[in-house]
Amino acid sequence: MSKRSSSARGGAPEIGRRNFLKGAGIAGAAALATPASANTTLAPSPEPRPKAEVPGPKLAAADAMPPPADPVYQTTSGGDFMVDVLKTLDIDYLAMNCASSFRGLHEAIVNYGGNTKPEILTCPHEEIAVHMGQGYAKIEGKPLAMICHGVVGLQHASMAMYNAWCDRVPVIVMGGNIIEANKRAPGAEWPHSAIDPAALTRDFVKWDDQPTSLQHFAESAVRAYKISVTPPMAPVMLSLDAELQENPIENRDALRIPKLTRATPPQGDSAALAQLAKMLVEAENPVILCDRMARTPAGMPRLVELAETLQCAVIDNFGRMNFPSRHPLNQSFRRSIIASADVILALELNELWGTLAEFHDRIMRTSEPRYKNTAKIVTLGTRGLYMKANYQDLGRYQEVDLDIAGDAEASLPALTEQVKRLLDEGRKSAFEARGKKLAAAKNATIEQARSDATIGWDSSPITSARLCAELYNQIKDEDWSLVGTSIRLAWPHRLWNFDKPYQWNGGSGGGGVGYTLPASLGAALANKRHGRLTVAIGGDGDFMFVPATLWTAAHHKIPMLYIVHNNRAYHQEYMYLQAMAARHGRGITSADIGTTIKDPFVDYATIAKGFGVYGEGPISNPNDLAPALKRAIAMVKSGQPAVLDVVMDQR
Known part of the structure; x- marks a missing residue:
């Protein structure tokens, strides 16, 4: 070359x-x-876009004409109140592919809400809208909302909703619907409506509801937001009746928007964390596995502090930005070290068995464990706190020695403090020697990657x-x-x-x-x-x-x-x-x-x-x-x- x-x-x-x-x-x-x-x-100049043809006189006149007058003039709508509710939830964007079943809310956002908080994101497909929410939440740390048209729009959105469910990411999904049969217009409104639209996606949303009044909507919207952002996070869904969006508000003063109080993420039991700390400090070769551990910017430095205190190996499954890639303790591309581990700590691991097993898919499917049978395995996370039966994104059952239920990121400070209390000079010296060996191995991995590249x-x-x-x-x-x-x-x-x-x-x-x-x-x-x-x-x-x-x-x-x-x-x-x-x-x-x-x-x-x-x-x-x-x-x-x-x- x-x-x-x-x-x-x-x-x-x-x-x-x-x-x-x-x-x-x-x-x-x-x-x-x-x-x-x-x-x-200098940025290259984009190619000029072709200009649209000027419409003829008849088309221009038709575009300028207002629609036929509505026989009922109203100054407010249920959609206006829905906008008021959404503005209290710190939702910056509402992604949508426009449709008639949520025209009431759409118009209220644009004209009553000024198209701010939420601002409409125009998406050519509902799958795009949900996936944008999935990517947005993982960077910004909060969900955006999307809305889709009846059962047909929801079916388009469902693939992305399933991805977000498996990824444990909050997305606020809303769908237009016409509940009462006597209110549906002939034609498309019938095949696009349902008695229970969320049934399509109930196996991969954390919670859903179909409000029947504006007060019901206010309470359900706040509840939905809170549920979606409480670990384990996941999409939620609200089905919104078209008449509820469009009809006048009978008594605005009687409506109340509840205050959103976010739940404090659950921490692991203090006694269990103390037991884990003792296991980690006494181990000769502890290994930390992580996947969807870091849910805020605090996650990575907390894991770094624990790993550096122990001077132990960290293997990242890259579900989030958990650990610096160049850190000397990052051994993600040396998974063979699992075989020598005597204590394995899994933090918010999506599929523990798959990480701890060698799986062979040739002729006959076979597998064997990567770890020795004397190794102690501990899990810390919320993965097991909320599951569904039908879809099998949970992985094969893995036996463990200690299962600590609690948000890993929230639990790390207490765990690290427990570890520090158990350290003495002898252990610090042993940890330092262990860290130097891992650092040397890391440098060799980097050089090998450069050569392979x-x-x-x-x-x-x-x-x-x-x-x-x-x-x-x-x-x-x-x-x-x-x-x-x-x-x-x-x-x-x-x-x-x-x-x-x-x-x-x-x-x-x-x-x-x-x-x-x-x-x-x-x-x-x-x-x-x-x-x-x-x-x-x-x-x-x-x-x-x-x-x-x-x-x-x-x-x-x-x-x-x-x-x-x-x-x-x-x-x-x-x-x-x-x-x-x-x-x-x-x-x-x-x-x-x-x-x-x-x-x-x-x-x-x-x-x-x-x-x-x-x-x-x-x-x-x-x-x-x-x-x-x-x-x-x-x-x-x-x-x-x-x-x-x-x-x-x-x-």
Whole structure:
């Protein structure tokens, strides 16, 4: 492989392979290459949008005419009161695809509420609306609301609701409905209404209700918000009758909006925490596992304090931004150390058995534990406090020695204090020696990742490792936030320096395709007011489910760099089909049927331009990557969304 020090086309320098191997700045203060000055970087000019044709005289006159007069003039509506309620709940946005079943609330938000708190986010699909809420909540720490049309809109929203449920993320879902049969108009209102709309999603919401009065709505809305943000968090749903939204308020003075008092997250039992502290201090090789532990910015520093007090290994499943990626105690890519652990502490782990087992999916499905049979296993979290029976997102049952029910983030200060009380100089010395060994192993892991990343450095299609290295080279000095990656893309966590709570927000939860683009946009919306540079890397198959998300990005001017990891296949399924064919000795030459995205290839940059978003690509020459990234980042820093279509290796 040849060494290349700069792009053949000028602009941002690409990373030479030898410089990369020398460890030139993949993390910390050193830089992979000197980024161009922000003062000299000019955002590329977006292509001018075609102007709409001027309507003819008849159409213009029709648009200007008011609708036929309503026989009943009213100054207030139930929707107005609903807006008053929503404003007390600190809901900044209401995502929707407009529909008649909630026209009353829609109009009240716009004209009575001034389209602020909540502000309407126009989404071309209900799945986009919910996933935006999922991404937004994980960055901003509070839910947004969405509303959908009857049972048909709810069915569109349900996939994203399920992802949010599995991800334990609060989203306030509302749906329009017409309860009374004698009030439904002939035609669409009948198939779009239901006696119990929430029945569609009851197995993956934490709570739901269908208010029958405005006072009922006020109390249920406050209750729904409170339930959704109390750990374990999850979506909630309210079905809103159309007449309740639209009809006049009979006696406004009789209505009362309850005060929202958020529940204090439950802490683990003090005696159980003391028992756990004793186990951790006496252990020779304790290991901490974490997944969806950090629910606020306080989570990561609390876990760092506990780990540093013990000088023990931490393995992160990346459900949230739990632990700094470059911390010497971060052993996430050395999971073999589980085999030597004598105490294993699992914090808010989504699937403990899957983390502690080696699973083999070849011919016959087999598994064996990664841990020794003398190891003590302790769980601390809220995962087991609220479950449903039908959907099996809870994982296989894992035997443990101590199960402490309580919010892990809230319980960590008490646990750490208990650990510190038990320390003496002898233990501190032993812990220090243990920490030094872990730090040395961490450094070796980093160097191995750098070496692995250079494999196929100059290849086309572009390798995932090179994309991640080139991208980090250009954003590492910015206030960046990575809010989504394609399936199993671990290179950022191997190569980048994650050390701020908002620099990562986890995955989809349920693995439902179509999450990454809209959830990344929701996270970008949350990052926008903080001035952060939002980036995401999403699969091409995922993009194909919800490309209209880009229109919402352009319409609401939400800055985000979205890189399409374009391997032109549903590659996980492509590999599974190869494995099935090989198992039967039938050859793998037909594995592309039903698993690839070709004939024709998709031009994602052109799709982006069609939605009014800056787009560039497809990029297949690795020497073109760095300049394209530079142009796209400049566009995002100017306040606009941008899409790069990068033709990449299959995995």
